[in-house]
Amino acid sequence: MPQPSAPRKTLGRPPRISREEIIATARRIVDEGGVGRLTMRRLAAEVGSTPMALYHHVRDKEELLVLLLDDYAARTLRRPRLPDHPRERIVVAATAIHEALAACPWIVEVLTADDLLSTSALWFVEQIVDGLVGCGLPLDRAVHGYRAIWYYTAGEIVVRTTAARRRADDDRATYREQVFADLDPSELPRLTQAADRWAPLTAEDTYRDGLQALVDGLLARR
Amino acid sequence: MPQPSAPRKTLGRPPRISREEIIATARRIVDEGGVGRLTMRRLAAEVGSTPMALYHHVRDKEELLVLLLDDYAARTLRRPRLPDHPRERIVVAATAIHEALAACPWIVEVLTADDLLSTSALWFVEQIVDGLVGCGLPLDRAVHGYRAIWYYTAGEIVVRTTAARRRADDDRATYREQVFADLDPSELPRLTQAADRWAPLTAEDTYRDGLQALVDGLLARR
DNA sequence: ACCTGAACACCGTTCAAGT
């Protein structure tokens, strides 16, 4: 897909807008108002063109979003200094991906990639797989381990950002409180016990704890 | 939200359509053609009414989707026989939720609930939290543990169903192959090594393995 | 109380034509 515009051989009408300009403008719109604001029509207006001109540079909206994600990853994923110990390397690499995603809430709508989100993220995947191998897992198990870490990471992001969106609208929060207040203690004793602590517990950031537990578990399995 | 229509005190025009009818019809549309097919206008047409009549029974489309999810959960979540051992209970309860979600691909779009997807799922949450407590975790840690399991489960569903959607459109698959074929072996040695096995490894269902690793890790942490 | 019709303010995408 990132088909770098080759040197123009055959000449025709000179282009007025470029893929880069489209992506940069799309990025601005999304940063300012969320993905919901990004429509082909608005984008066209902002680059000073017509909706149909965009389709000359981008297959469809779906492709535009993937391009936007690649662009974001390429610009913001900075490779951290990694610790020597392989287990720590896994945690640091996964946390770096997690932080990049968490800083970018619109990503969820595009987080439709199945395992690699962007070629810029491959280095991080390499570190995680290599860390797992370094801890003694065979390559196949290491790849599966990476996937488990990715599920956990993607899940945390999706659940957290959608929960945050819900919080803006406080009807739902009230509804949740209601549910927890009306629990039947004989059927759901633990939830009843935790009911008044549920909200603060849920607000805590426990990504790292869960990640470490998962990594421990992956490494400990027979 | 599930505000059971109270016995009508004040009489006016008798209702022609009910919330139940709306939900049942919405369910049919979604089952037949996916969530993408569910629009207020189409739904109105199928219940033999006008778009605006729906807004008398449902606040907006968002509420309709939550209602649909509740309905689905209430109809399909069957409580399994649980093993006595608490660790096994956790695994069985989580797997049951996972299976229900996996059988229902449209869920992802609605999987916007932050931790409980529906009141019908509370019993499963109870079992997981109680299982973690039964294994010796304090209640707070058990709640966090449940959340980690939920992240992992939701992530697996989101990643898997979107990957499946992508597969229909095989351009992306080709793109992924391309990326793996062009890896720089000196920079990304492990990915290069795993490249030709990546697709089959990724196709394997490893939910249960990852879940067990996660549970082990949660229980082992100091 | 419940429903209707018409309208508002949008979408993504295709097609045929222009430069």
Add this chain to the structure above:
DNA sequence: ACCTGAACACCGTTCAAGT
């Protein structure tokens, strides 16, 4: 080769009116 205009086939939701 690149861009435009007009059109197609839709959306969710509001408002004012009817029964």
